[in-house]
Amino acid sequence: MKGIKSEDEALEQLRRLCSMREYCHKEVYVKALDKTGGDAAAASRIADRLLEENFVNQRRYAMAFVSDKARIRAWGPNKIRAALASKGIAPEIVDEAIQERAGQELFDANLTKKLQRKAAQLRSDPDIKVKLLRYGASAGYSYDTLYAAIEHILINIDKL
Numbered sequence: 001m002k003g004i005k006s007e008d009e010a011l012e013q014l015r016r017l018c019s020m021r022e023y024c025h026k027e028v029y030v031k032a033l034d035k036t037g038g039d040a041a042a043a044s045r046i047a048d049r050l051l052e053e054n055f056v057n058q059r060r061y062a063m064a065f066v067s068d069k070a071r072i073r074a075w076g077p078n079k080i081r082a083a084l085a086s087k088g089i090a091p092e093i094v095d096e097a098i099q100e101r102a103g104q105e106l107f108d109a110n111l112t113k114k115l116q117r118k119a120a121q122l123r124s125d126p127d128i129k130v131k132l133l134r135y136g137a138s139a140g141y142s143y144d145t146l147y148a149a150i151e152h153i154l155i156n157i158d159k160l
Helices: 007-020 025-035 040-052 058-071 077-086 091-101 103-121 128-138 143-155
Strands: none
Touching: 007 025, 007 040, 025 040, 058 077, 058 091, 058 103, 077 091, 103 128, 103 143, 128 143
């Protein structure tokens, strides 16, 4: 803790912080709790006020999160859903963000690239199929999607 701040000082600091990047309500609440020295009531008021003033917006946060994780980190939809659920984002907001910011084509392209890279490393491994399946599942892709992609990659493994 960097020193206990008054509620107004903490609110002002968090306004500045939220104007630089997106935060979800839960993250802002935790930061407010830290700045107010553990005063849960004050932290709740600060987080709610930032939500009212639109410094914090769950939909906007979900859109930015999906964009980053799908495009930069190549996470699958299941991993993105789980991460946003742990941050307290409503499932309907998550689904909307995934459809608007990523789409199935991006997920399919990301999965193919990830699996091709991994398959090239595991080329001579007898358990390649199982390892690719685990790898893809840990990246957040469904088993149905993985089976089809892995079969296609294993058929063309000589071209990798």
